[in-house]
Amino acid sequence: MESHLILPRISRITKAIGYSIEGLKATFQTERAFQEEVLLSIILMPLAFYLAPNFTELVLLLLPLAILLIVEIINSAIEATVNLATNQIHPLAKKAKDAGSAAVLLSLIWLAFTWIAFLLKYDVL
Numbered sequence: 001m002e003s004h005l006i007l008p009r010i011s012r013i014t015k016a017i018g019y020s021i022e023g024l025k026a027t028f029q030t031e032r033a034f035q036e037e038v039l040l041s042i043i044l045m046p047l048a049f050y051l052a053p054n055f056t057e058l059v060l061l062l063l064p065l066a067i068l069l070i071v072e073i074i075n076s077a078i079e080a081t082v083n084l085a086t087n088q089i090h091p092l093a094k095k096a097k098d099a100g101s102a103a104v105l106l107s108l109i110w111l112a113f114t115w116i117a118f119l120l121k122y123d124v125l
Helices: 003-030 032-051 055-085 091-121
Strands: none
Touching (some): 055 091
8 A cells, every 4th residue: 555545544543542542531530430340340350360261261251341341431421422412301311321321230230240150160259
């Protein structure tokens, strides 16, 4: 590929990464639940590396942590968008916020189930 085709792509990718980092920072600075989930991830990630006997089980322990953080970021985006759209209590606004919250809850349940099943399998619990 010629440089005049590559450089705009690199610039676009660099900007996209910058926007993503800003999104992570903003979510971490403003969302208490995200802060708590990051703390949980900081605790569980090293534990997963220590406990998992193989790569597959390591991935199975880490994946729910990643999914939880991703879903929490999406939930925060939903809440921010709804708050921007209306400051009134509206049934559709409530529905959107509740659906985002439900997604986070399901992610937490999946995380707990995965870790408990793993710990029971290896008699850690």
